Amino acid sequence: MQVHKIFLRRLSVLELSATEFSVLVLVGANPGVYLRQLGSALDVSPPNLVAVVDRLVQRGVLARLPSAEDRRLQELHLTDAGRHLLARAEAQVEMFETGLEQSLSAAERRCLDSALKKLAAFDPPRADPPGEPSGDPRDDPNQAGA
Amino acid sequence: MQVHKIFLRRLSVLELSATEFSVLVLVGANPGVYLRQLGSALDVSPPNLVAVVDRLVQRGVLARLPSAEDRRLQELHLTDAGRHLLARAEAQVEMFETGLEQSLSAAERRCLDSALKKLAAFDPPRADPPGEPSGDPRDDPNQAGA
DNA sequence: TATTGTTATACTCTATAACTATA
DNA sequence: TATAGTTATAGAGTATAACAATA
Numbered sequence: 122m123q124v125h126k127i128f129l130r131r132l133s134v135l136e137l138s139a140t141e142f143s144v145l146v147l148v149g150a151n152p153g154v155y156l157r158q159l160g161s162a163l164d165v166s167p168p169n170l171v172a173v174v175d176r177l178v179q180r181g182v183l184a185r186l187p188s189a190e191d192r193r194l195q196e197l198h199l200t201d202a203g204r205h206l207l208a209r210a211e212a213q214v215e216m217f218e219t220g221l222e223q224s225l226s227a228a229e230r231r232c233l234d235s236a237l238k239k240l241a242a243f244d245p246p247r248a249d250p251p252g253e254p255s256g257d258p259r260d261d262p263n264q265a266g267a
Numbered sequence: 268m269q270v271h272k273i274f275l276r277r278l279s280v281l282e283l284s285a286t287e288f289s290v291l292v293l294v295g296a297n298p299g300v301y302l303r304q305l306g307s308a309l310d311v312s313p314p315n316l317v318a319v320v321d322r323l324v325q326r327g328v329l330a331r332l333p334s335a336e337d338r339r340l341q342e343l344h345l346t347d348a349g350r351h352l353l354a355r356a357e358a359q360v361e362m363f364e365t366g367l368e369q370s371l372s373a374a375e376r377r378c379l380d381s382a383l384k385k386l387a388a389f390d391p392p393r394a395d396p397p398g399e400p401s402g403d404p405r406d407d408p409n410q411a412g413a
Numbered sequence: 414t415a416t417t418g419t420t421a422t423a424c425t426c427t428a429t430a431a432c433t434a435t436a
Numbered sequence: 437t438a439t440a441g442t443t444a445t446a447g448a449g450t451a452t453a454a455c456a457a458t459a
Contacts, residue, residue: 123387131391140426157440169427171442193435193440217391224389225382233382236375241269243370245277245363286449302418315450317419339417339458 131213135206140165140173145207153196182206277359281352286311286319291353294329299342328352
C-alpha cells in the first residue's frame, strides 16, 4: 500500500489518476476500443467510465470517433497530446519501477515475485460456521466494562 | 490487493469494515482511549471517526463514558457484546492469516517479509524535471490519429 | 487562547436503475 | 428484444471549515 501511494504520487505530477493512466495505456495499445471493452478490462462500470473519458476528452488527450458500422459504438483514440502525455507518464512510471527494483537484489525480486503470485492465487477455505451473520440474538447489548 | 479484498470479505461476514475492526482491536487493547488518540492511531480524522464510533455505539458494541477529570473527553470502551464480536472477528482474521501463511513455505515467508520491508522503506528518488505539472502550453490539443 | 468532540459540507469512488438511440 | 453509451442517484470514504463546551 505504501508503494501504491508513491505510484499515485508519481502520476499526480501529471495530474493523472491510476484509472486515467490505465485508460491512456489501454487506448494507446488498442486504438479504437469501445468504452464497454475498456470498462470490462479495467473493471470499471460503463456509467463510471463515462465521466473518466469525458474528462480526458475535455483535456484534449482522448477522442471519441463514431464507428462506421454500428452507430451505437464510438471508437476511442489518443490525440497527439494524448500520446505525448502517455509518454511522459510512462517515463515517470518506469523511473518509479526502476527505483523499486533497485532496492531489491535479483534473488529477492525472484522470490518476491513467486511469493506474491502464490498469494494472489490464494483461495480462502470457506469457513462460515452455521452462526448467524451478525443479528445474533444471543448478543444482548448491555452495559460496558472497563 | 487481492489478499486485502479477501480479508475484507472475511470481516464482512460479521458486518465489519476494516476500520471498524481496527477500532474494536485498539479499544479492546486500550480501554478508555479518547476519540482523537484513536483517530491519530488509525489515520482517520476526528470528524470522520465520529460516524464510525456512532455506528458501533448504536450497534451496542462500543460505549462512550465521560471522563472524570476533563469533561471534554470521553473514554471509549468495549461492551460485553463488543468483546464477543471482537473475539469472533479475530477468529475470522486468524483463520484467514493461517490460510495465507500455509500457502507459502517457511523460507518463502521469510523472504517475502524481508522484501516487503525493504519496499515499504522505499523512498522515491525525487525526479521532477523542470517541466510544468500539466498546464503545458506546448500541449496544444488537436486532432486525433488512428 | 487552545483543545475535544461535533456538525456541516464537499469531493471522489463506487454501485444500480433507467433512459436514448441504435441494432 | 437486446445492446452501447448515457443520465441520475445513492452510498461509502475522505478532506476542511467552523462550532459549542471545556480547559
